[in-house]
Amino acid sequence: QSVLTQPPSVSGAPGQRVTISCTGSSSNIGASYDVHWYQHLPGTAPKLLIYGNSNRPSGVPDRFSGSKSGTSASLAITGLQAEDEADYYCQSYDSSLSGSYVFGTGTKVTVL
Amino acid sequence: QVQLVQSGAEVRKPGASVKVSCKASGYTFTSYGISWVRQAPGQGLEWMGWISTYNGDTKFAQKVQGRVTMMTDTSTSTVNMELRSLRSDDTAVYYCARDSGRLRYNWFDPWGQGTLVTVSS
Numbered sequence: 001q002s003v004l005t006q007p008p009s010v011s012g013a014p015g016q017r018v019t020i021s022c023t024g025s026s027s028n029i030g031a032s033y034d035v036h037w038y039q040h041l042p043g044t045a046p047k048l049l050i051y052g053n054s055n056r057p058s059g060v061p062d063r064f065s066g067s068k069s070g071t072s073a074s075l076a077i078t079g080l081q082a083e084d085e086a087d088y089y090c091q092s093y094d095s096s097l098s099g100s101y102v103f104g105t106g107t108k109v110t111v112l
Numbered sequence: 113q114v115q116l117v118q119s120g121a122e123v124r125k126p127g128a129s130v131k132v133s134c135k136a137s138g139y140t141f142t143s144y145g146i147s148w149v150r151q152a153p154g155q156g157l158e159w160m161g162w163i164s165t166y167n168g169d170t171k172f173a174q175k176v177q178g179r180v181t182m183m184t185d186t187s188t189s190t191v192n193m194e195l196r197s198l199r200s201d202d203t204a205v206y207y208c209a210r211d212s213g214r215l216r217y218n219w220f221d222p223w224g225q226g227t228l229v230t231v232s233s
Contacts, residue, residue, distance in 0.1 A: 002156065036219035038157075045207060045223035046149075046157065057221065089157050093216040100173050101147065101218065106156040 022090035030071035134208030
């Protein structure tokens with residue numbers, strides 16, 4: 001059972017903007033630990049999309065952006081494209097119990 | 113380029129053990145730790161544990177603590193993950209991933225291609 005909650009699904013037409021929320025608590029996002037985002041296509045390895053809350057690795061289009069505030073973070077995709085249809089996961093660190101890295105519940109993005 | 117290559121698919125019976133390997137290339141192996149993440153069918157990503165390739169220190173998720181071992185072989189730039197007392201709910205694709213060297217602020221990049229472990233009688 002993940003400690004980071006994401007909406008199960010979001011959808012949008014090509015060219016539209018969609019956002020994915022990642023809600024945590026005072027032991028993870030609210031404790032100032034960074035949030036990172038991954039794109040996961042079926043049958044492939046997850047791909048790092050955003051690191052350190054809002055930074056894009058080289059090669060990731062600037063259509064993807066991340067932000068963080070309080071105990072939550074968000075991933076925005078602008079100019080939605082068919083190739084963006086995938087599962088998206090947030091990830092952070094949780095200091096409760098003995099501490100561990102944690103992933104969000106995952107969000108399926110559908111391009112209509 | 114930085115790359116992680118994992119061993120092939122495995123099938124085990126309940127109660128057995130499985131070992132999955134992850135061979136790194138394209139960077140200084142001991143400069144970054146390796147985490148293992150799994151995805152059961154229809155489920156999300158689940159972090160299992162981490163190993164320091166520098167000194168072998170480990171940290172495991174509570175869910176698998178006591179059943180998992182991770183070891184590093186610096187001579188071959190390989191990390192091995194062994195999961196014991198397998199159950200049907202251990203059926204999953206297992207990924208290794210390199211961390212960013214930022215301790216509690218770590219992200220994972222790149223990832224191995226994944227290894228399907230099937231537990232079935």
